[in-house]
Amino acid sequence: ETGVTQSPTHLIKTRGQQVTLRCSSQSGHNTVSWYQQALGQGPQFIFQYYREEENGRGNFPPRFSGLQFPNYSSELNVNALELDDSALYLCASSHPGQGPGNTIYFGEGSWLTVV
């Protein structure tokens, strides 16, 4: 149990639709990151939020966007869904940032299937 909760756990969307995934970070953690894990691959960094501001972004197009709220919970939004967006989306939290001594906690993930 990492204290990081994600919702929904599973969902199916149609190509072209939009999706919102949610994450509640561990209590007191002000940094949230999102990763995409395609089947059989390692997670790929999408972006990170620190104190409600984007604080690093991986190689993902602008249709992947996010928010962080004052309570440090976060959302990942994906517009114009493509079939290749089908993956497990992982949220990770840490404090006070992903410094070398800090532990990064992952949630169970949200499985997205695009048909």
Place this chain on the structure above:
Amino acid sequence: GNSVTQMEGPVTLSEEAFLTINCTYTATGYPSLFWYVQYPGEGLQLLLKATKADDKGSNKGFEATYRKETTSFHLEKGSVQVSDSAVYFCALWLNNAGNMLTFGGGTRLMVKP
């Protein structure tokens, strides 16, 4: 850029066998290194970490030593159990590198009774 390379799986062992999963990295700087484990249908759990050269991370019988000279962080366990069956990911983190973890492709371990 930064990258992590793991041995391809699956690795199939009998219970009580010795485990080694190789991990090497390429990084511009001095990264922190991690091993994460993913059980079927679950998210990632931190298994162990090392933040500087020659550090040894250990947890639940697993060990890995940060070898700067060979840029490696191999995972070992002396006697595996069926319950260790999972996918293992090696990862690195670098300060000022987008604040992200860079993962290897994962190695599936299957332990047979």
